[in-house]
Amino acid sequence: MILPLEYKEKMKKMLGEDYLSFIKSYEDERTYGLRVNTIKLSIDNFLNINDFVLSPIPWCKEGFYYLPGDNPGKHPYHESGMYYIQEPSAMAVVEFLNPQPNERILDLCAAPGGKSTAIAGKMKGEGILISNEINPKRARVLSENIERMGIENTIVTNEPPETISKKFRDFFHKVLVDAPCSGEGMFRKEPLSSEEWSLENVRTCAERQLNILEYAKDTVMKGGLLVYSTCTFSPEENEQVIEKFLKKNKEFSLEKQKDFYPFEHGQNKWTVSNFKEIDKAIRIWPHKVKGEGHFIAVMMKNGGSSAHFNKVKYPLDKNKLRDFYQFEEDYLKRDLNGNIFPFGDNIYMLKENIDIKGLKVLRPGLHIGILKKNRFEPSHSLALYLKKDDFKNSISFSSHSDEIIRYLKGETLNFHGTKGWNLVLVDGYSIGWGKMSNGVLKNHYPRGLRWL
Numbered sequence: 149m150i151l152p153l154e155y156k157e158k159m160k161k162m163l164g165e166d167y168l169s170f171i172k173s174y175e176d177e178r179t180y181g182l183r184v185n186t187i188k189l190s191i192d193n194f195l196n197i198n199d200f201v202l203s204p205i206p207w208c209k210e211g212f213y214y215l216p217g218d219n220p221g222k223h224p225y226h227e228s229g230m231y232y233i234q235e236p237s238a239m240a241v242v243e244f245l246n247p248q249p250n251e252r253i254l255d256l257c258a259a260p261g262g263k264s265t266a267i268a269g270k271m272k273g274e275g276i277l278i279s280n281e282i283n284p285k286r287a288r289v290l291s292e293n294i295e296r297m298g299i300e301n302t303i304v305t306n307e308p309p310e311t312i313s314k315k316f317r318d319f320f321h322k323v324l325v326d327a328p329c330s331g332e333g334m335f336r337k338e339p340l341s342s343e344e345w346s347l348e349n350v351r352t353c354a355e356r357q358l359n360i361l362e363y364a365k366d367t368v369m370k371g372g373l374l375v376y377s378t379c380t381f382s383p384e385e386n387e388q389v390i391e392k393f394l395k396k397n398k399e400f401s402l403e404k405q406k407d408f409y410p411f412e413h414g415q416n417k418w419t420v421s422n423f424k425e426i427d428k429a430i431r432i433w434p435h436k437v438k439g440e441g442h443f444i445a446v447m448m449k450n451g452g453s454s455a456h457f458n459k460v461k462y463p464l465d466k467n468k469l470r471d472f473y474q475f476e477e478d479y480l481k482r483d484l485n486g487n488i489f490p491f492g493d494n495i496y497m498l499k500e501n502i503d504i505k506g507l508k509v510l511r512p513g514l515h516i517g518i519l520k521k522n523r524f525e526p527s528h529s530l531a532l533y534l535k536k537d538d539f540k541n542s543i544s545f546s547s548h549s550d551e552i553i554r555y556l557k558g559e560t561l562n563f564h565g566t567k568g569w570n571l572v573l574v575d576g577y578s579i580g581w582g583k584m585s586n587g588v589l590k591n592h593y594p595r596g597l598r599w600l
């Protein structure tokens with residue numbers, strides 16, 4: 149791999165005798181990881197059914213290395229949301245964020261959703277996650293990933309940090325800023341990205357990162373955590389951003405984390421003012437672990453514990469929801485345990501409604517379906533959220549069958565089954581909808597997701 153000369157010289161100066169093993173790590177193959185979606189199935193159940201060659205990622209119990217030849221990104225299990233493909237060292241960030249059910253959590257720079265889907269997994273459908281992304285195209289991909297993983301407690305927004313900051317003051321138990329960065333830890337994964345590297349870009353990124361943190365800080369409640377992470381190595385974007393932020397914002401302090409060998413610490417020699425506190429931050433290096441590298445800092449907002457939280461109640465127009473109630477009665481074997489609310493002709497569900505007025509919202513909770521003229525059509529999100537035993541009619545295809553491939557391609561299948569809506573399953577786990585009539589299963593797998 150050809151790396152910029154200036155980059156190599158900078159790393160050599162920074163790492164000293166470690167430099168040789170660091171630079172040699174670029175000759176090794178990059179690492180590949182997937183994280184099991186425990187909202188959908190348990191780790192044991194996944195390990196029992198999958199055909200991949202997996203080995204555990206030591207710092208994330210849901211995480212496994214896979215062999216690239218297994219291609220799990222192009223497998224029916226992927227479409228059913230059984231796992232998320234994620235770079236192994238990136239999995240460490242949410243371990244340090246340590247989300248809990250019932251918390252309010254903000255993921256401020258969330259697309260494409262690696263950290264958000266892991267956060268939601270640990271929240272187990274309880275509490276509320278706001279998954280925000282500034283870039284509209286990336287926000288759409290984020291929203292699709294939230295859908296694919298069958299997540300019920302997440303609101304996806306598309307706003308700049310300043311808007312989120314104004315809207316949610318002292319609100320969240322935990323806020324993650326997984327900041328846009330110069331991506332030095334991604335060069336093995338995306339070799340072309342090293343061509344965009346420059347010292348100037350490192351400086352621009354550092355300014356932007358500090359700016360984002362300055363907005364993020366207001367959204368954290370007292371006693372809450374602000375977690376900052378990057379996938380780059382430059383001290384300007386890591387130790388020095390945190391140093392500047394903490395010097396200016398005395399109500400925040402770095403939280404010491406449990407040592408986890410072979411993760412390393414932030415280095416005060418890489419700060420501007422020999423800032424000792426920084427050794428509470430985490431450094432993950434590609435020459436020390438099987439992963440591409442990350443920086444993580446966990447900060448607490450001190451001063452007691454207080455939060456501003458106004459719950460919102462949406463008026464429920466039972467008449468408008470009539471067709472949905474009929475669907476519920478005809479097909480569902482359990483109550484949907486949240487507040488159902490219409491958003492235009494769409495119906496959504498959230499356990500806790502919060503005020504999101506004025507924000508660009510792509511997904512205000514779990515999408516349940518659409519009210520059409522005199523009928524209700526269930527959404528793809530609902531299919532991915534439901535388990536086999538939640539729905540009266542289902543059809544399961546084997547992951548090795550022709551039928552599942554034909555289903556994913558959008559074909560109509562000849563089949564004998566119960567008339568009406570059927571939850572389509574792969575090896576027992578939901579993947580989409582089909583509607584059965586006279587021995588034909590009409591395919592409702594979304595057009596935009598169909599396999600070519």
Ligand SMILES: C[S@@+](CC[C@H](N)C(=O)[O-])C[C@H]1O[C@@H](n2cnc3c(N)ncnc32)[C@H](O)[C@@H]1O
Nearest residue numbers: 257258259260261262263282283286326327328
């Ligand atoms: C490192 S990526 C986030 C990865 C994501 N957390 C994940 O785990 O999948 C950083 C994100 O920040 C967004 N971003 C870029 N400029 C930004 C800005 N000025 N403010 C907030 N977010 C920004 C990028 O579009 C990108 O999606």
